[in-house]
Amino acid sequence: MSKDVKNHEMDRLMDAMVSLQSREEAYAFLEDICTVKELEALSQRLEVATLLKEKITYQEIAEKTGASTTTVSRVNRALNYGCDGYDIVLSRIED
Secondary structure, eight states: OOTTTOSHHHHHHHHHHHHOOSHHHHHHHHHHHSOHHHHHHHHHHHHHHHHHHTTOOHHHHHHHHOOOHHHHHHHHHHHHHSOSHHHHHHHHOOO
16 A cells, blocks of 8 residues: 555554454445445446456446446556555455
8 A cells, every 4th residue: 555545544444444254244334434425436446347357348347337437547557556456355256
């Protein structure tokens, strides 16, 4: 994670996230801490990353997910030049 983002408060958030032990706990925490729109945006980005890994075109991804091509591009940049967070998660979850 970027040095600009790392701080005590962010460490507590990360600790809180890794303490969750089930999907139900994750739903409860995320529904309390995020708005519905924020959750939709996060899940959309994960779907975009999944489709990018499948080599689907930007336009097809935008049509399928409703994401803007700017969002698709941002997720692609994170996949190629980011911290490997998407790769870690995508390798651990199943559809």
